[in-house]
Amino acid sequence: MTNTSPFSKDRAAAQASQLDALLQRAAEAEIEVEVRPLGTADTKRLRSYAILQLPNGRRRRAITVFPNELQDLLAIGFEHLIVLGDYQAVLDKRNGKIEAQVVGPGPVGRANAGRSLQLLPGVEIISDGSTDAVEDETFEDDPGPTANTIVDNWRLAVENDGVSIEISPASQEFETLFSGGTTVKINGVETSTHDSALEALDRYASAMLFDIDLVYGLPVQIAIRRRGVRPRRRDRPENPPKFPRNRYAGQALELYQYGRSAAGLPLLEYLAYYQSVEYFFPFFAREQTVNSVRSQLLHPGFDAQSDAALNRLINLAAPAARGGMAEREQLRATVRASMAESDVREFIESLPEYTEHFCSKTQAIKGVGVIQLSGSQSDLRDQAADRIYAIRCRIVHSKQDSGGTADEVLLPASGEAESLQADIELLRLVAQRTLIARAARA
Numbered sequence: 444m445t446n447t448s449p450f451s452k453d454r455a456a457a458q459a460s461q462l463d464a465l466l467q468r469a470a471e472a473e474i475e476v477e478v479r480p481l482g483t484a485d486t487k488r489l490r491s492y493a494i495l496q497l498p499n500g501r502r503r504r505a506i507t508v509f510p511n512e513l514q515d516l517l518a519i520g521f522e523h524l525i526v527l528g529d530y531q532a533v534l535d536k537r538n539g540k541i542e543a544q545v546v547g548p549g550p551v552g553r554a555n556a557g558r559s560l561q562l563l564p565g566v567e568i569i570s571d572g573s574t575d576a577v578e579d580e581t582f583e584d585d586p587g588p589t590a591n592t593i594v595d596n597w598r599l600a601v602e603n604d605g606v607s608i609e610i611s612p613a614s615q616e617f618e619t620l621f622s623g624g625t626t627v628k629i630n631g632v633e634t635s636t637h638d639s640a641l642e643a644l645d646r647y648a649s650a651m652l653f654d655i656d657l658v659y660g661l662p663v664q665i666a667i668r669r670r671g672v673r674p675r676r677r678d679r680p681e682n683p684p685k686f687p688r689n690r691y692a693g694q695a696l697e698l699y700q701y702g703r704s705a706a707g708l709p710l711l712e713y714l715a716y717y718q719s720v721e722y723f724f725p726f727f728a729r730e731q732t733v734n735s736v737r738s739q740l741l742h743p744g745f746d747a748q749s750d751a752a753l754n755r756l757i758n759l760a761a762p763a764a765r766g767g768m769a770e771r772e773q774l775r776a777t778v779r780a781s782m783a784e785s786d787v788r789e790f791i792e793s794l795p796e797y798t799e800h801f802c803s804k805t806q807a808i809k810g811v812g813v814i815q816l817s818g819s820q821s822d823l824r825d826q827a828a829d830r831i832y833a834i835r836c837r838i839v840h841s842k843q844d845s846g847g848t849a850d851e852v853l854l855p856a857s858g859e860a861e862s863l864q865a866d867i868e869l870l871r872l873v874a875q876r877t878l879i880a881r882a883a884r885a
Contacts, residue, residue, distance in 0.1 A: 455490060461513035462491060469495065472522035475503070499526040500637040502858075504668075506620055519616040527641045529861060531621045531666040534640035541629040541640050542617050543648055544666035545610065557625040559661050560610055561597045569596035601651070606631040608651050627652065627665070667855065689882035695722040699874050709863040710838050710855050716867070717835050719874040723881055724773040727780045771832045778828040781876040787823040788816060790872055800865040801830075807862035808853070810837055831870055834863070 462478070469476045475496040490510050496503035504526040508516050525534045532543030547556040560566070598611035607630045613623040632643045644665070652663050702715030791801050791814060800807070801814040811833045814826045837853035853859055 458490060458510045458513060461517060462493060462510075464517055465493060465508070465513060468517075468522060474498075474522065495521070497521070497524060497526050498637070500528065500641075512619070515615075515619045519619050521616075521620075524616070524620070525637050525640065527637060527644055529668050529858065530641075530644065531668055532644055533617065533620065534634065534637065535616070536635050539630070539632060539634050539640075541632070541634075541644055541648070542614060542626050543644055544613070544617070544621055545625045545627050545652065545663050546666040548662050556663050557612065560599060560625060560655075560663065563599060563655070563659060563661075566597055566599045569598060602631075606647065608647055610651075624666075688884060689879070690884070691878050691882050692722065695719045695874075695878055695881075698722065699871075699878060702871065702874070708855075709860050709867060710853065713834065713863060713867050713870060714838060716870045716874045717831070720774070720777060720870070720877050723777055723781075723877050724770070726881065727777040727877075728773040771829065774832050775825050775828040777877055778824045778831075778873055779822070781880040782824055782873065784823045786872070786876070787827050787869075790869060791816065797865050797868075800862075801869075808834060808837070808859050808866070810851070811866075827869060827873070830866070831873065834866055 466476055466478070477494040477496075478491050479494065480491055492510060493508045493513075495506040495508060497506055498504075520535070520537065523536045525536060526532070527534060527541070527543070530543055532541065534541050545556045545560070547559060595612065598609055600607060600609040600611075602608070609628045609630075610625065611628070613621070613626040614628070617623065617626055627648045629643060629647050632640075632647070634640045634643055648665060652665065656662050696719075698715050698719035702712045702719065705712040705715055791797050798816075802816060804813060806813065811830045812826065814823065814830065815821070816823070819826070834853070837851065837859075840852070
């Protein structure tokens, strides 16, 4: 019977040999590799693919290598590469070269970056893959990318005090790991460790890309690895949608929808939901004050002739009258008015990942309190509000000028930002409930 598999025995044998070579080289470099089966059209024969755990500071970055990619990976010195932070970036320990992917805005940002950057003044066009630049061939006066000006071989290079920065198409090594595009390359920095290379990447590459944005209006930046999000809570009733009965606050709803559209950008998503909730702060803070004053006035023991009773009444109303109720207290008032304590408990207990994230003694995000589901006299809504406020402050406030350190700022490329998903889901729930609490019947 003729073998109809598109993969010949010779090719399968070659790939098996390549996988063995990969495993041997990885073992010699003490790099962990997991081999998993990969089915083919021929169910009698299974091929395999590998997952490399490249060093990434104190962590590891998983790189998936399929059978048809083995040869390319073996052609590069992957044993000498260190992945840098949560960037799409690597350090080659052999020569200290740092390379990071550059992206522009939008879903096709990788392609947009190359098209835009190669039109900058000073860009050299490399002829026939050689290193000789074509004289006077730049696109300084070009109005924009066209079919005649988009080229494959180009570079924009600057140098100072022995440090060179080059923006150009990705190297073969980088393309093998991260699928190419345009990259920024740094040479001449004495570094062989993850932390020093990451510092150099921020010092030189991020600064140059920001300068390009300022001077030329090109919003390019170093690409950040986008991790998959945790499972989202989804309750999907079987009944069909109904005609809307509620009319929601337009500005708050727009902010909420902006947060929904910012999935994959955790800090932006978080702040959008927070601003949606913040829209209602004045109302709920005033409502809390009114309820407190009303409670005092209705109390049978209230004596309008007593200075002490009147002072208590004034103290209750004074913060709202001055517009000076602390923001955290306004957030607490908003959460309390919009949700039941059982809502917070149900959310945290809805997934084991959520319970671990919010209640573990060791928190992935610095400066936030552990939520205690039992044994605490503090209302769960207040605990949630305090946590929401602490994260918001980490995102928007820098403490460096007041004697703190830059580490207190929650940065977009940090591991902390990648751990925000459960907190984003909690804040999204709060934003939904506040929108509903202040909705009017249409």
